[in-house]
Amino acid sequence: MATPNLPTPDFAFDPNQPGACIAGVRPYRNGSYRLDAETISQSFIVHNYGHGGAGITLSFGCAAKVRDIVRDHLAASRGVTEAAVLGAGVMGLTAATLLLDLGLKVTVYSDRAPLETTSAKAGGQWAVSVVEFAGKERELTDIIKSAYRAFKDRIGQGFGVFERPNYTATRAHNLDIVLQLAPGLIPPRQPLQRLPFAHHTKPGFVYQTLLIEPPVLLARLKADLDQRGVSFVSKRFVNRSDILAGVPQPIVVNCTGLGSMTLWSDTKMMPIKGQLALLRPQPELQYLYGQNGYLFPRSDHVVIGGTFEPGVNDETPDKAVCQGLVDHIASLFGKAPAKPLPDIHIHNPVHAPIVNPAIPEV
Numbered sequence: 196m197a198t199p200n201l202p203t204p205d206f207a208f209d210p211n212q213p214g215a216c217i218a219g220v221r222p223y224r225n226g227s228y229r230l231d232a233e234t235i236s237q238s239f240i241v242h243n244y245g246h247g248g249a250g251i252t253l254s255f256g257c258a259a260k261v262r263d264i265v266r267d268h269l270a271a272s273r274g275v276t277e278a279a280v281l282g283a284g285v286m287g288l289t290a291a292t293l294l295l296d297l298g299l300k301v302t303v304y305s306d307r308a309p310l311e312t313t314s315a316k317a318g319g320q321w322a323v324s325v326v327e328f329a330g331k332e333r334e335l336t337d338i339i340k341s342a343y344r345a346f347k348d349r350i351g352q353g354f355g356v357f358e359r360p361n362y363t364a365t366r367a368h369n370l371d372i373v374l375q376l377a378p379g380l381i382p383p384r385q386p387l388q389r390l391p392f393a394h395h396t397k398p399g400f401v402y403q404t405l406l407i408e409p410p411v412l413l414a415r416l417k418a419d420l421d422q423r424g425v426s427f428v429s430k431r432f433v434n435r436s437d438i439l440a441g442v443p444q445p446i447v448v449n450c451t452g453l454g455s456m457t458l459w460s461d462t463k464m465m466p467i468k469g470q471l472a473l474l475r476p477q478p479e480l481q482y483l484y485g486q487n488g489y490l491f492p493r494s495d496h497v498v499i500g501g502t503f504e505p506g507v508n509d510e511t512p513d514k515a516v517c518q519g520l521v522d523h524i525a526s527l528f529g530k531a532p533a534k535p536l537p538d539i540h541i542h543n544p545v546h547a548p549i550v551n552p553a554i555p556e557v
């Protein structure tokens with residue numbers, strides 16, 4: 196018997212509505228994300244940045260690594276009771292959360308509030324997208340395992356985490372990485388004779404993954420940190436010396452995302468702009484969808500995105516790009532005339548498959 200179709204989205208979209216079209220800049224790092232420690236003067240600095248299009252996904256796993264690095268440092272030091280976290284995006288807030296478990300007094304410094312960060316603009320799929328990990332396969336495996344479990348444990352707990360099937364027209368490299376590195380962590384990819392949507396006739400795949408709603412997650416993490424006595428200081432740093440002079444805590448966890456490009460003169464950092472069209476919420480849509488771009492139905496919006504502009508460090512949205520994204524996905528559902536894609540890299544095939552020969556195919 197043919198599989199019944201899942202509900203078709205309503206693609207009504209007005210790019211002129213305030214907030215309907217947004218842009219963020221992924222903190223991509225050539226070669227690999229950075230997760231290591233160094234001592235400068237009297238400060239023990241732990242770096243945690245460069246997670247590209249996977250910061251939400253990896254956050255709790257990286258935070259666990261940060262906590263372990265700091266725990267080892269504390270074991271070898273005396274009288275250290277305080278830590279600073281630089282950055283109030285998802286990396287900073289999750290690191291601060293797990294540092295509290297060490298009994299430290301934690302202060303977060305940031306020039307943006309959590310809901311103003313890049314993290315708040317993420318689409319929210321749990322997938323290892325646009326992040327490199329050359330030579331760090333074992334570390335990344337630990338990270339994805341602990342991150343996935345941390346999010347699974349938070350389903351239904353007010354963190355904006357849900358289990359969702361993701362229907363894709365082609366194999367999703369960002370989820371195949373998970374299947375390869377951590378077999379059994381998420382259910383295996385299932386081939387489908389056709390995607391279960393109106394106007395879809397071709398074969399595809401379904402993956403089971405998580406949807407994490409970044410605005411809900413960040414607001415909840417912030418509220419929990421407030422309740423646990425973490426101080427938030429609004430401060431903009433201009434360079435490394437400014438940090439060393441202006442942060443009195445002896446442990447400093449650097450979660451400044453793209454800010455590290457300047458603050459730590461990190462020439463491996465590269466901005467990758469992404470744009471999102473935000474449609475009205477449609478709770479009847481309980482799936483994710485991907486085909487040269489993606490559609491993530493969340494409780495606040497149906498999010499359509501998937502653009503990549505490498506080297507572009509500009510958060511100005513382009514209404515024509517957002518409309519083009521909507522028209523493209525709508526055309527796949529037979530709700531708009533087929534049109535060429537917007538003149539922009541969409542799920543840039545050169546970039547998206549960061550194929551690592553050390554990882555076996557599944």
Ligand SMILES: Cc1cc2nc3c(=O)[nH]c(=O)nc-3n(C[C@H](O)[C@H](O)[C@H](O)COP(=O)(O)OP(=O)(O)OC[C@H]3O[C@@H](n4cnc5c(N)ncnc54)[C@H](O)[C@@H]3O)c2cc1C
Pocket residue numbers: 218219220221222243244245246247248249250251252253281282283284285286287304305306307308312313314315316317318319320321322430431432433450451452453454455458468469470471500
């Ligand atoms: C369009 C788009 C879609 C995305 N979709 C997904 C997705 O579906 N799933 C996923 O996992 N990831 C996704 N991402 C990626 C994700 O958003 C990032 O990887 C993540 O936000 C990085 O988190 P962060 O905390 O390192 O950086 P940020 O969120 O940018 O936080 C950096 C913090 O550092 C502070 N800071 C920086 N410089 C300074 C300074 N000089 N002085 C003081 N403070 C400073 C900032 O104010 C901020 O608080 C997406 C990104 C974009 C743009």
